[in-house]
Amino acid sequence: MKNDYNARFEPVIALPDSTRRAMAALYLRYYDSSSEALFQSDLERKTEALLLYCGTELIGFTTQEVYCRNWRGQNIHVIYSGDTVVEQAYWGQQALAFSWIERAGRIKQENPDIPLYWFLIVKGHRTYRYLPAFALKFHPHWSESCGTMKSLADCLAGEKFGADYDPKKGIVAFPESRGHLNEKYAYPTADEQSKQAVRFFLQRNPGYLKGHEMVCLCELSEQNLKPLTRRIFRRSAR
Numbered sequence: 728m729k730n731d732y733n734a735r736f737e738p739v740i741a742l743p744d745s746t747r748r749a750m751a752a753l754y755l756r757y758y759d760s761s762s763e764a765l766f767q768s769d770l771e772r773k774t775e776a777l778l779l780y781c782g783t784e785l786i787g788f789t790t791q792e793v794y795c796r797n798w799r800g801q802n803i804h805v806i807y808s809g810d811t812v813v814e815q816a817y818w819g820q821q822a823l824a825f826s827w828i829e830r831a832g833r834i835k836q837e838n839p840d841i842p843l844y845w846f847l848i849v850k851g852h853r854t855y856r857y858l859p860a861f862a863l864k865f866h867p868h869w870s871e872s873c874g875t876m877k878s879l880a881d882c883l884a885g886e887k888f889g890a891d892y893d894p895k896k897g898i899v900a901f902p903e904s905r906g907h908l909n910e911k912y913a914y915p916t917a918d919e920q921s922k923q924a925v926r927f928f929l930q931r932n933p934g935y936l937k938g939h940e941m942v943c944l945c946e947l948s949e950q951n952l953k954p955l956t957r958r959i960f961r962r963s964a965r
Contacts, residue, residue: 733780734826749785761906773809779823787813808847832963843947848940855928861956865945869927880944904938
């Protein structure tokens with residue numbers, strides 16, 4: 728049964744109460760300084776959820792808001808990622824990530840000439856590692872500056888978080904934590920600390936244990952994706 732994965736997107740508005748409660752219970756097992764009410768309030772501001780099952784058991788999910796806006800005279804589409812969690816026993820699976828990439832490819836397919844960006848705020852080093860796993864260029868990066876992308880990231884974060892966002896640091900710091908990883912899961916292992924992306928995240932967001940979140944941005948296009956990610960994205964986009 729451990730490989731019997733089923734991942735599917737559902738509109739948030741269509742999620743039954745039982746699924747919402749199961750999502751909240753899973754999230755609160757891994758994140759402190761939150762509550763079911765806070766989780767549900769955040770969920771209501773998203774447009775869809777990707778649910779990951781093993782058999783009939785909900786073992787993970789991610790939420791997102793998909794929207795469009797004008798940026799410097801050009802229309803763009805944005806996928807804003809919200810809460811993401813997977814049961815520790817299933818951290819090695821790729822079903823959630825691959826399904827998410829397929830969905831991004833379908834969104835791109837609907838409007839192929841409009842740039843598509845992945846906008847996320849990151850409060851854990853494991854989530855940040857998705858960026859170098861998926862893409863070639865993204866913001867922030869440890870070895871190069873993406874000036875235009877930082878400007879867009881600052882704009883999107885300022886719109887979402889107002890004065891809680893510090894553009895100099897690239898960090899969202901709420902007056903009180905709205906959820907941070909339980910200490911049991913927050914610290915990187917020695918192997919994880921050997922990875923450049925993990926060291927960069929820890930240096931760039933030292934307040935992650937208090938719920939500080941690093942603002943990240945990545946363009947989702949065939950040209951900017953790594954080979955495996957590109958194949959999955961292209962298969963959906965075409």
